[in-house]
Amino acid sequence: MFDTSKQRVIRVIGHKNPDTDSICSAISYAYLKNQISDRVYAPRRAGEINRETAFVLQHFGVEQPRLSVDMKAVIANIDIRQEPGVDGEMSLKAAWQHMMDQNIDTLCVIDDEDNLMGLISVKDIANANMNLFDITVLSESQTSYRNLLETLDGTMLLGDPDARITRGSIRIGTSPEAIEELVQEGDIVLVTNRYEAQICAIDWGADCIVVCANATVPQRLLDRAQQSGCSVIQTHHDTYAAARLMSMSVPIRHYMLAEDLATFNTGTPVDEVKKVMASMRHRYFPVLDKEGHYCGVVSRRNLLNMHPKKVILVDHNERSQAIDGLEEAEILEIIDHHRIGTLETSGPVYFRNEPVGCTATIVHAMFAENNVEIPKHIAGLLLSAILSDTLMFHSPTCTMLDKAAAKELAEIAGENIEEYATKMFEAGEDLTGRSAEDLLYTDFKEFAIGEHTISVGQGFFMSKKAYQEAEVLIRSILEGTQERSHNDMIFYMLTSIPDQSTLLLYAGKEADELVREAFHVETQNNSAQLPGIVSRKKQLIPPLRDGLLA
Numbered sequence: 001m002f003d004t005s006k007q008r009v010i011r012v013i014g015h016k017n018p019d020t021d022s023i024c025s026a027i028s029y030a031y032l033k034n035q036i037s038d039r040v041y042a043p044r045r046a047g048e049i050n051r052e053t054a055f056v057l058q059h060f061g062v063e064q065p066r067l068s069v070d071m072k073a074v075i076a077n078i079d080i081r082q083e084p085g086v087d088g089e090m091s092l093k094a095a096w097q098h099m100m101d102q103n104i105d106t107l108c109v110i111d112d113e114d115n116l117m118g119l120i121s122v123k124d125i126a127n128a129n130m131n132l133f134d135i136t137v138l139s140e141s142q143t144s145y146r147n148l149l150e151t152l153d154g155t156m157l158l159g160d161p162d163a164r165i166t167r168g169s170i171r172i173g174t175s176p177e178a179i180e181e182l183v184q185e186g187d188i189v190l191v192t193n194r195y196e197a198q199i200c201a202i203d204w205g206a207d208c209i210v211v212c213a214n215a216t217v218p219q220r221l222l223d224r225a226q227q228s229g230c231s232v233i234q235t236h237h238d239t240y241a242a243a244r245l246m247s248m249s250v251p252i253r254h255y256m257l258a259e260d261l262a263t264f265n266t267g268t269p270v271d272e273v274k275k276v277m278a279s280m281r282h283r284y285f286p287v288l289d290k291e292g293h294y295c296g297v298v299s300r301r302n303l304l305n306m307h308p309k310k311v312i313l314v315d316h317n318e319r320s321q322a323i324d325g326l327e328e329a330e331i332l333e334i335i336d337h338h339r340i341g342t343l344e345t346s347g348p349v350y351f352r353n354e355p356v357g358c359t360a361t362i363v364h365a366m367f368a369e370n371n372v373e374i375p376k377h378i379a380g381l382l383l384s385a386i387l388s389d390t391l392m393f394h395s396p397t398c399t400m401l402d403k404a405a406a407k408e409l410a411e412i413a414g415e416n417i418e419e420y421a422t423k424m425f426e427a428g429e430d431l432t433g434r435s436a437e438d439l440l441y442t443d444f445k446e447f448a449i450g451e452h453t454i455s456v457g458q459g460f461f462m463s464k465k466a467y468q469e470a471e472v473l474i475r476s477i478l479e480g481t482q483e484r485s486h487n488d489m490i491f492y493m494l495t496s497i498p499d500q501s502t503l504l505l506y507a508g509k510e511a512d513e514l515v516r517e518a519f520h521v522e523t524q525n526n527s528a529q530l531p532g533i534v535s536r537k538k539q540l541i542p543p544l545r546d547g548l549l550a
Contacts, residue, residue: 059380072325115292176196320342363382
């Protein structure tokens with residue numbers, strides 16, 4: 001049975017198009033929270049990781065966080081009704097009683113492996129009960145004698161309770177004359193205390209006689225029945241009641257809805273659930289788990305008990321950079337080192353924002369504040385994030401806190417900073433087999449500035465060869481990408497780590513004029529050289545913002 005509590009993890013996640021800081025800070029902060037809290041925290045990623053980050057994770061033997069495509073509420077965030085599934089052999093009468101006891105009007109029929117086989121509703125049972133003239137229903141449905149015994153509250157005096165009824169019709173034997181006229185071989189005959197009628201039903205080939213009103217069944221009758229292969233059941237119900245009840249012994253599989261079932265799984269978005277429920281008159285809908293097994297039912301009332309996904313954001317607080325569906329989630333914390341952006345929360349949150357070069361530097365400090373020892377692999381991740389975000393301390397965003405944290409983390413991880421950083425950057429700039437789109441979106445962020453929406457991608461390169469190859473790739477798609485997007489302008493920072501400079505490529509109607517005025521440089525062929533500019537956050541975005549808001 002599905003346990004919704006297992007889904008109540010708190011997700012720690014960075015921005016879309018995640019960089020090394022976004023991924024490593026999410027993993028590290030989730031680890032820290034799990035050490036100091038009894039709740040369950042899990043790192044997530046909001047996009048595919050780049051080659052630099054892949055190198056880092058492999059180097060320190062850490063698995064990629066699971067991908068989260070959005071934070072929209074799904075069935076797993078609802079307290080579904082964990083109604084047990086029922087066996088298809090259950091009788092209609094037993095199903096009806098179960099519905100009355102549990103105050104539910106729909107039962108889900110499952111097999112031994114919890115696979116959903118069909119649905120049976122109160123309406124289905126009522127319709128079956130009204131079909132008074134179907135005298136062959138027991139044989140057509142191959143009802144077991146055990147069902148018949150339970151429904152009639154009867155006793156099997158002769159025969160096999162586990163045998164099935166495979167032929168014949170239901171007949172009422174009021175007299176020998178009636179039996180001779182109506183009963184055929186294989187029928188099930190209801191009789192009373194008239195011995196002659198009982199014997200006659202057996203002699204005419206009945207497969208079973210049901211002796212009503214607890215009438216006496218003499219031993220010589222049982223001997224006769226045994227010789228003829230006729231089963232004998234005794235019930236306290238009179239003939240009228242027994243006749244009405246017999247059709248209620250039919251297994252529910254005979255009447256259940258088995259095709260075109262409206263089902264949901266635990267990952268179905270609640271918005272989709274609401275649309276389906278609005279178009280159908282069912283009260284309850286089956287829910288399947290990730291493996292396709294039945295785990296409960298959901299109704300409109302259950303939608304009122306919503307448990308939104310709980311999330312901690314790291315390395316961003318801009319709505320445009322956040323994972324889709326975040327407005328439906330409950331944000332618990334934000335750990336970031338960027339400017340305070342446009343993100344709104346439904347309630348108070350723990351918001352830690354420090355003017356350092358990397359979110360990992362803040363996370364490093366939080367380990368010390370909580371007296372939690374940093375293991376080697378976590379130290380390696382945090383070190384990698386700092387080196388990446390500060391361009392090995394060359395970025396103007398780098399602070400003394402970043403340098404001190406990196407030095408301490410390098411000792412724990414057993415890494416030489418310069419040697420390791422070179423390997424990491426070289427892995428990130430490898431363009432083998434990469435498309436222009438892959439390169440553009442590897443580190444790509446969107447910003448809302450006044451009435452404008454712009455996007456800025458960035459790539460860091462150690463070698464001149466990779467730098468030149470990247471320029472060709474980005475130029476080939478930038479204009480077309482901007483035209484197809486909702487962005488007014490798109491920029492790409494082609495940053496040389498050795499030269500500490502950026503070739504800014506751009507597309508958009510007013511981009512050329514904006515770049516010239518913001519940076520006081522000459523532009524050519526939708527590009528501009530920006531010596532000394534390597535930081536998107538501190539050196540590129542502020543002048544662009546000032547120019548757009550002027």
